[in-house]
Amino acid sequence: xxxxxxxQPGMFVQEKEAVTLDCTYDTSDPSYGLFWYKQPSSGEMIFxxxxxxxxxxxxTEGRYSLNFQKARKSANLVISxxxxxxxxxxxxxxxxxxxxxxxxxxxxxxxLTVKP
Amino acid sequence: xxxxxxxxxxxVMGMTNxxxxxxxxxxxxxxxxxxxxxxxxxxxxxFVYSLEExxxxxxxxxxxxxxxxxxxxxxLHLHTLQPEDSALYxxxxxxxxxxxxxEKLFFGSGTQLSVL
Numbered sequence: 555x556x557x558x559x560x561x562q563p564g565m566f567v568q569e570k571e572a573v574t575l576d577c578t579y580d581t582s583d584p585s586y587g588l589f590w591y592k593q594p595s596s597g598e599m600i601f602x603x604x605x606x607x608x609x610x611x612x613x614t615e616g617r618y619s620l621n622f623q624k625a626r627k628s629a630n631l632v633i634s635x636x637x638x639x640x641x642x643x644x645x646x647x648x649x650x651x652x653x654x655x656x657x658x659x660x661x662x663x664x665x666l667t668v669k670p
Numbered sequence: 671x672x673x674x675x676x677x678x679x680x681x682v683m684g685m686t687n688x689x690x691x692x693x694x695x696x697x698x699x700x701x702x703x704x705x706x707x708x709x710x711x712x713x714x715x716x717f718v719y720s721l722e723e724x725x726x727x728x729x730x731x732x733x734x735x736x737x738x739x740x741x742x743x744x745x746l747h748l749h750t751l752q753p754e755d756s757a758l759y760x761x762x763x764x765x766x767x768x769x770x771x772x773e774k775l776f777f778g779s780g781t782q783l784s785v786l
Contacts, residue, residue: 597779598778599777647713
């Protein structure tokens with residue numbers, strides 16, 4: 555079974571609107587971390603936001619927030635007030651156990667297109 | 671200077687060639703990584719170096735040979751590659767390896783490799 559599932563290959567959003575990118579995960583380890591990265595067409599993956607499995611509150615970083623629903627094993631990324639520069643590929647990733655984030659498992663990604 | 675720099679950006683090589691990919695990080699990080707990103711496949715971790723020592727080697731064929739001469743530089747030496755090795759090769763760094771689980775990765779823009 556896939557450890558990280560991103561069911562939306564592509565998403566469209568109107569500029570200035572909010573968009574939610576889905577991510578579900580599968581792990582039996584009680585300690586894990588969830589990451590979201592953005593990959594523009596330039597190729598560089600950019601860290602956006604992190605949520606630890608024991609964190610009580612949903613993570614937020616500027617216009618990015620993570621809707622963490624532990625019982626449902628979902629970690630959806632919410633981007634508020636979309637901008638044209640948000641058009642990119644978005645990856646959800648999970649680190650299990652106390653291993654370093656570099657051993658994260660990545661999902662297949664979602665391509666987001668922001669329309670003017 | 672950007673945090674993680676990769677050269678070359680694009681590389682075309684024949685199956686009998688020998689070439690090297692270079693990665694340099696200017697962040698003072700202690701861990702460096704090589705990832706492979708193929709079309710329609712999730713990001714795959716290839717190698718991890720922590721304090722210049724290789725700590726992970728994820729069953730990568732011997733035609734890929736990493737080298738980490740110091741904490742700022744990472745190379746991937748390529749020899750007798752196959753067409754299926756064509757992919758985007760991403761280098762990343764993190765402050766440490768195995769110390770916490772929340773450390774984010776800083777990626778370079780990648781080398782787009784085509785093997786003919």
